Amino acid sequence: MNIVQEPLKAGQPLAEALIQDFSKVSGLYEYNPAEEKSWSDRLAWLDQSDRLRVDRKELVNQLREYNLKHNPHDAVSGHLDQLERPGTAVIVGGQQSGLFTGPLLVIYKAITIIKAAKEASTKLNRPVVPVFWIAGEDHDWDEVNHTYVLSQDLQVTRIRIAQGHDQRLPVSWTELDAEAWEQAAAELEQLLPQTEFKSGLMELYREAAASSSTLTDCFAKLMGSWFGKYGLILLDSADPGLRRLEIPVFEEMIARNDELEEAYRHAADDILQLGFSAQADAREHAANLFYIHEGERLLLFKQDGKFCDRKAKVALTKEELLEELRQHPDRFSNNVLTRPLMQDSLLPVLGAVLGSGEIAYWGLTRQAFRRLDLQMPILLPRESFTVLEGTLHKHMDKYALSWEDVADRDVFQAKREAWLAGQDALNLGERFGEIKSAFTGMYDPLIEQLGGIQNGLTKLGNANRDKIIDQIEYLYGKAKDALEKTNEAGLRHFDRIELSLFPMGKPQERVYNIFYYMNRYGEAWIDGLTGIPYDVTGTHRIIYL
Known part of the structure; x- marks a missing residue:
């Protein structure tokens, strides 16, 4: 395994500025992750603010119960023991619970969390889990209901798992039947080539699915099977036990909702003044909270002194909403702007591992943290990788293609x-161009002369000329098709390069699923990824296999 840094544009100027030009965005983010002092300062703040978070013992009891179900590894239990003790901090990051764990970036985020925690623990001489x-x-x-695999016939193939209803419930509440699990498994099994690892990999999935009622359950079991040995603690944000612990935090979010709204909107103005675009919608009158009503998760807004959804299915006063919270906390949840606040209210967050889009919308939250007497944690870019297999590397060398060539779609196509x-020994384009030019050069003057005999002959001549040119173009197209067919093997090499590294025009990590790579390289592949030195900048790297 050879690791090489190669740039890959994040597409999020705020995320790039956090690492490359922190002074430009220092008003939006609390800490510069590249500065050593940020880590000690944040740890000191955590030590003196423990009272602001939920009780550690109650939190750990709930996390222990959840992890015993899905992630029962000794290393996880050891980290939970540490988390229960004052002074232990966490590195946290998260993602939705996708089918087969979703795209590769989910795996890279988990690996970044593990490595960043280990790095911070060593650096600060303090337990960081x-x-x-x-x-x-x-x-x-x-x-979350699908994932993609590159088939053996070079098709980017989507595997999708169906749900039995159309309700807009949390993924952790959406139950799946045995038929849905098996159908997804059968599709994956058909797409994966036969290897020494395939049967064990499929058995792992089927065992996880058989003991899962929801996509979140299966996701947790798979993540636990791969990362439990590294002590990665899993937390489901929809866990009813956690929701009970979160009641005081939701109470404050509801009671001070106008203040939070004002903070988000001011931050959005600040972002615009700095020349950036806000990556989340800080809407006027937005409560930035969800409420589940009759099987549907509704985003709340404020109107005429009440908390309502856009379709007016619910309308509750602040007092009624607070009472509903105390009676049914499981009906409440955060949106992207309040989730960071909840995360920091539960956990002693030293650093949060985020993708570039997440870093961008977190730029809206610093003032909101302050309104709840909290501080935004250190934001750590998720590590980014592209896996380049040996055969692909040989193809790129053969056709003199650099990483930059493949990363730029226009350059690659050119x-x-x-x-x-270069394979066209007959110079088809040039010769057909000459034929068309010679033909029109002789035919156009004739058409002009025929018009002198009768006006109608000019129109007829032009139509006749165009038909002949169409036939020449048709023959040229057929000749090009034949040329491509003759050179099909080489063109398939180009297709494989593009589809492997930038499927659907996106970076590999945003499309393909880990099962494809584990089927080829086994579980040791994950161990290899965790062994790559941690890079706090999250700079994109190519893994040459």
């Missing part, structure tokens, strides 16, 4: 066309 926050409260089923043109 890794926590993965499963966003089970999210309700967008279409975002290189592909140039290579194909």
Whole structure:
């Protein structure tokens, strides 16, 4: 395994500025992750603010119960013992619970959390444990119900798992039947090539699915099977036991909701004044909380002194909403702007591992943290990788393709066309161009002369000329098709390079699933990833296999 840094644009200027030009965004973010002092300062703040968070023992009891179900590893139990003791901090990061764990970036985020916690513990000489926050409260089923695998015939193939109803419930509440689990398994099994690891990998999935009622359960079991030995603590944000602990935090969010709204909107103005775009919607009158009503998760807004949804299915006064919270805390959940506040109210967060989009919308939250007497934690970019297998590397060398060539779609296509043109010994494009030019050069003057005989002949001549040119173009197209067919093997090499590294025009880590790579390289592949030195900047790296 050879690791090489190669740039990959994040597409989020705020995320790039956090690492490359912190002074420009220091008004939006609390700490510069690249500065050693940030780590000791944040730890000192955590030590003196422990009273602001939920009781550690109660939190750990709930996490212990959840992890015993899905992630019962001794290393996890040891980290929970440490977390129960004052002074222990956490590195946290999270994602939705996708099918087969979703895209590779989920795996890279978990690995970053583990490595950052280990690095911080060594640096600060203090226990720092890794926590993965499963966003089970999210309700967008279409975002999590599928994953992609590159088939053997070079098709980016989607595998999808169906749910039995159309309710907009949290993913952790959406139950699946045995038929749905098996159908997804059968599709994956058919797509994966036969290897020494395939049967064990499929058995792992089927065992996890058989003991799971929801996508979140299966996600947790798979993540636990791979990362439990590293002590990665799992947390489901929709866990009813956690929700009971969160009641005082929700009470404060509701009681001070106008203050929080004002903080988000002021931050959005600040971001615009700095020349950036806000990556989350800080809407006027937004409560930034969800409420579950009759099987539907509704985003709340404030109107005429009440908390309502857009379709007016619910309308509760502040007092009624608070009473509902105390009676039914499981009906409440956060949106992207209040989730960071809840996370910091539960856990002693030293650092939060985030993707570039998350870093961008966290730029809206610093003032909101302050309104609740909290402080935004250190934001740590998720590590980013592209896996480049040996055969692909050979193909790139053969066609003189650099990483930059493949990363730029226009350049890559131009290189592909140039290579194909180089195989054209007849110079088809040039010769057909000459034929069309010679034909029109002789035919156009004739058409003009025919018009002198009768006006109608000009129109007829032009139509006749266009038909002949169409036939020449048709023959040229057929000749190009034949040329491509003759050079099909080489063009498939180009296709494999593109589809492997930038499927659907996106970075590999945002599309493909870990099962494809574990089927080829086994579980040791994850161990190799965790052994790559931690990079606090999150700079994209290529893994040459």
